[in-house]
Amino acid sequence: MANIESAFVDLGLLDALAARDSIVHRLDPRVKVMTAALFVLCVVSFDKYVIAAMLPFALFLSLVLGLAGIPARFVLKRLVLVAPFAVLLGLFNPFFDRQILLHLGPVAVSGGWLSFLSILLRFGLTVGAMLTLIAVTGFNGVCMAMEKMGMPKIFAVQLLLLYRYIFVLADEGQRMHRARALRSFDGRGTGITTYGHLIGGLLLRTLDRAQRIHLAMLCRGFDGTIRTSRPPRLVARDVLLFALACLLLIAMRRYDCSLLLGQFLTELVP
């Protein structure tokens, strides 16, 4: 709670990145959401021992990051933060799957190690793609796009309000936490009961605030629909770039580009 700034999704920084301007930022949010979805679909549908064929996808991701001017540090830092989950998932593969599949010079590599690395790579690519999507579209843009593509309106409104008020909630929670910390000594008053009361208080405050917000919305004519003044419009460039991205992603999924490149290079060198 006290260190919300350094959380996995640093909302303030995300907003700042999403507010930049680049060819990627200017694309219609729907195009970006669809492309990201296709990207993830392609990556997760690879066979479990595949590594090399996935590498072109990393190239694709860095191309988008480069075009959008998003520092790679932003994505990498967050990947490292959540990496333990992926490591845990694949940790036992090398022990159970000991069949030798590959010889790298004198080193024999078992199937378990290959699938472990494959999981790590998939994880990096998919989470990286989602982070990049939000960094170039903004949370609200993603919400709006999903609503336009058929997500129930009520979810979109919920997500938008959640995103707006998470700062206020964090602030209130932090103040209560600090007030408690200032009057607890020698570990007394830090027990689970105190936290129970704290959370209860926070819930009541939140309910009160929700009521006031609803009232404020009613005062300005709210009828269940949040309207935007600038509905996103697909232009020719959006469609063209989307088609190009789809083609590229499907080609990378269909053909093992790393293998092709390797064969091409070996033929070049007699």
Add this chain to the structure above:
Amino acid sequence: MSHHIVEVQDLSYTYPDGAAAVRGISFRIHHGESVAVVGANGAGKSTLLLHLNGALTPQRGSVRIGDFPLTKATLRDIRRTVGMIFQDPDDQLFMPTVFEDVAFGPLNLGLPPEEVEQRVLASLARVGVEHLRDRPPYKLSGGEKRAVSIAAVLAMSPDILVMDEPSANLDPRARRTLIELLAGFHHTKIIATHDLDLVLDLCPRTIVIREGQIMADGPTRDIFTNDRLLEESHLDKPLRMQACPVCSGSMARKAEDAGSAHEH
């Protein structure tokens, strides 16, 4: 113009927990008037304000805004006519950016996008915060939030402005800017506040409320010089009308000559 009148007759409201917040209040506010509603904490100010745009419906008595009585059928018109500015701007600014927030009301009125954009820019300019249009509301300072929440209400072009503690949590400079801004509005204004110096600047008329009833309703100057009334209503004279501690101490004689209730 009869449609900027606010008329409350014998209004009563008791909360479900049995607290009688408003007990038989009547007043009539005319077009273009600027009226302060003052009283102690829990005197019933907020409950009264909530009736003025239909957030609460009267249990007894009636509320008339302009030519309409407040009923379910007239709610939409009344909410457009009465612009409500809440005490905590965070409650009022719920959209992702300042522009979208100010556009929220006009879009709900069904105005075309060009007209909405025009109105948003005009109201942001009116309160002097055009430069904030693409910022998220949670990153603004208290004064900026207040200004934007006023712009959000202005964009609906209301005839009557109702404000709950507009100067709460503002630093002195932001408070001064707010007072100057409000002084420039020609709307009918109803301001509930503890800031009696603000009342002195903005409202020629004051209504004093105590325990859900009207204690006094009259010219602000008369009310603020009635020491007994202020004492009974848990209020203090505005600082500007109190004797200056410096003068009445070291320069006591001078202060006596000038009279005790002078301004600095």
